Amino acid sequence: MTIKPTIRVQHEDFGLQAEVDLLSKGKPDVGAVVTFSGLCRDDGGALMALELEHYPGMAEAEMTRIGDLAIARFGLLGLTAIHRYGKISVGENIVLVIAAAPHRQAAFDGANFVMDFLKTAAPFWKREHGKDGAAGDWVAAKDADDAARDKWQ
Template sequence: MTVTPTIRVQREDFDLQTEVDRLSKGKSGIGAVVTFSGLCRDEGGILSALELEHYPGMAEAEMTRIGELAIERFGLNGLTAIHRFGEIAAGENIVLVVAAAPHRQAAFDGANFVMDFLKTSAPFWKKEHGKDGRSGEWVSAKDTDDKARDRWK
């Protein structure tokens, strides 16, 4: 059976339970479902929102490539990855990864793998907006994200 990742880049919010149900309900062989939901932090009360931009077409293609690698490497029964764009208020959802596998470790590893590569390889950019009304700079990539990704090599 060929497993194809479900990939979406969208402005609107998502519902975690709806996405878990879409991926796992009535499907044979699934023994574990792991979810990761990334939220917009308020950075200690100074951030009101993040502005997320992406490279349309390229973002979906890279997310699909990452998802296919995870499915193959960890033997996943299903994978959903959703990344939002636009202005996202503190506390709101930014990203969701749902990995389904026969066993828990494969599901955990698959979700971690996808997030580590999404953070470093998919063409998304973040700009901070402060509660004081000022727009910050575009957020630079972090060395810690590269190190997290490199552990999978």
């Protein structure tokens, strides 16, 4: 049976436990589930929100490509990746990655792999909105994110 990733780009929030249940319930070979939830942080008290934009169609296609690679490379039994867009307030969910595998290391590695590639390869952009209500500049890519991705090469 071919495992396909569940990929969603959506404005609305998601529920972590509901997504874990959808991915893992009724799969007796799943021995480990690793989740990563990325939240909007306040950056030392300066931020009110992040504005996230994506390239519709291309974002989902790239996320699917990354998910397929992770499933094949780590022998995952299931993978979910959800990325939100729109204006997201401090403390709210931005991204969720869930990797299910027979053993913990494959699940951890699969989730890490997906996040490292989502940060650098998927077409998403973010702009900071300060507590003063002003929209800032679009956030530039970080060298540390590229280095994290490159370790998988």
